[in-house]
Amino acid sequence: MDREGVGGVGGKMNFLDLKFFILFMWILVMTACIFIIFVIAPISKFQIDQNEPLSFLKTSFIQATLAVIIVGILIIVLNKFKKVYLLNKLSSKKKS
Amino acid sequence: MPNFEGLVIGTVIASIIAFLINLILMPSFIKFLKLKGMVVNDNHKPNKPKVPRPAGPILLLSIVIGELILFFITGNLEIISILLTTSIAFIIGIIDDFRIMPGWFKPGALILASIPLIIFHIYDNELNVIFGSVFIPILYIPLILISIPLAGNTVNSIDVFNGVATGFMIITMFPIIISTFLFGDLEILMIELPFLAALLGFYMFHKYPSKIFPGDSGTLLMGAMYGALAIASKSEIIAIIALLPAIMNSFLFLSSVRKIVEHRELKSRPTILNEDYTLQASKDKNAPITLVRLILLDGKLSEREIVMKIYKLAAFSSSLALITILLQFIISSG
Numbered sequence: 001m002d003r004e005g006v007g008g009v010g011g012k013m014n015f016l017d018l019k020f021f022i023l024f025m026w027i028l029v030m031t032a033c034i035f036i037i038f039v040i041a042p043i044s045k046f047q048i049d050q051n052e053p054l055s056f057l058k059t060s061f062i063q064a065t066l067a068v069i070i071v072g073i074l075i076i077v078l079n080k081f082k083k084v085y086l087l088n089k090l091s092s093k094k095k096s
Numbered sequence: 097m098p099n100f101e102g103l104v105i106g107t108v109i110a111s112i113i114a115f116l117i118n119l120i121l122m123p124s125f126i127k128f129l130k131l132k133g134m135v136v137n138d139n140h141k142p143n144k145p146k147v148p149r150p151a152g153p154i155l156l157l158s159i160v161i162g163e164l165i166l167f168f169i170t171g172n173l174e175i176i177s178i179l180l181t182t183s184i185a186f187i188i189g190i191i192d193d194f195r196i197m198p199g200w201f202k203p204g205a206l207i208l209a210s211i212p213l214i215i216f217h218i219y220d221n222e223l224n225v226i227f228g229s230v231f232i233p234i235l236y237i238p239l240i241l242i243s244i245p246l247a248g249n250t251v252n253s254i255d256v257f258n259g260v261a262t263g264f265m266i267i268t269m270f271p272i273i274i275s276t277f278l279f280g281d282l283e284i285l286m287i288e289l290p291f292l293a294a295l296l297g298f299y300m301f302h303k304y305p306s307k308i309f310p311g312d313s314g315t316l317l318m319g320a321m322y323g324a325l326a327i328a329s330k331s332e333i334i335a336i337i338a339l340l341p342a343i344m345n346s347f348l349f350l351s352s353v354r355k356i357v358e359h360r361e362l363k364s365r366p367t368i369l370n371e372d373y374t375l376q377a378s379k380d381k382n383a384p385i386t387l388v389r390l391i392l393l394d395g396k397l398s399e400r401e402i403v404m405k406i407y408k409l410a411a412f413s414s415s416l417a418l419i420t421i422l423l424q425f426i427i428s429s430g
Contacts, residue, residue: 022413
């Protein structure tokens with residue numbers, strides 16, 4: 001059967017690679033969650049202590065800015081990972 | 097509000113009805129669509145058979161009836177809110193099924209589907225982020241406005257082969273159900289089960305080889321309801337993790353095309369169909385990168401083999417979601 005990647009070591013490796021891509025994305029999501037808990041969440045606790053309406057809006061603005069920055073960083077990291085992944089993938093394909 | 101036993105019986109009845117509506121009405125609907133000439137070519141099969149589309153109306157009907165039964169039992173307004181979101185997503189999808197709309201239409205219009213969730217305040221002011229929760233009453237609103245279009249379009253973009261969208265949704269519903277069981281409330285768990293039953297009923301017709309395609313109306317309503325349930329059950333992060341293969345697909349596509357476009361607008365296709373009806377990755381540098389193109393990088397595969405690989409990826413991401421649930425359970429009980 002002329003089907004690379006269906007069975008055999010080559011095919012399984014490739015599939016593992018895609019799982020690895022997903023695993024990497026999972027690690028990124030978990031890292032973002034940790035950042036949210038340790039950096040963004042304490043900001044709201046500080047605001048609740050203040051109990052002031054204007055401070056409430058300021059806090060939300062700071063939290064939103066930080067959240068956008070996190071998303072931006074995640075996209076940049078994922079983009080870099082994608083490039084490395086594709087480069088390795090294509091070079092291994094050429095070798096085989 | 098009936099007792100626990102009554103609620104369980106009500107949920108079982110609602111789920112069975114949602115499942116049966118698909119099973120009973122879909123064959124007649126397939127005949128109706130064929131009669132009206134509402135068919136599209138299934139391009140990945142010999143002789144390109146004509147397959148009816150869209151199945152969205154029957155899928156929506158099964159979900160609405162199942163959920164309304166629950167509403168009459170519980171009186172829970174969250175059901176109405178989720179149904180409104182799902183119905184708006186369906187309307188957006190049906191417009192796209194029958195008219196050629198620009199690329200921005202679906203993500204843009206799906207913002208409207210998020211509004212019932214905000215009006216009915218289905219969300220908690222605290223976002224559950226596994227390691228704890230963060231109090232974001234204002235920020236939650238833009239988050240919902242983004243989440244529903246994202247969920248809808250992500251599911252829509254993965255619907256490239258027979259049964260993929262429905263099978264993918266069924267697999268990824270399990271972590272949401274377990275998360276709701278452990279951390280959410282019973283009433284949301286009750287809403288999730290008729291949805292899963294409707295998906296299972298529809299899968300009988302959508303699985304390879306498809307007897308009917310869901311169309312944009314079907315995939316958008318699936319994605320929007322999934323997103324709404326994730327918000328209502330405080331399982332947003334779990335949903336993101338379960339949907340990672342689909343999110344990866346959208347990310348790869350957007351980062352290679354660098355704009356929101358419909359697949360039909362693309363000049364170069366990510367895959368090539370061979371004469372033996374297997375598919376292989378395109379070698380064109382301008383072709384968009386997609387999940388399927390990555391799967392095919394090692395060699396050609398048949399449609400059925402690709403579908404199975406996507407299901408395995410969904411099972412893998414759902415396993416990661418289950419590990420995350422376990423982690424959350426340990427942290428919250430510790």
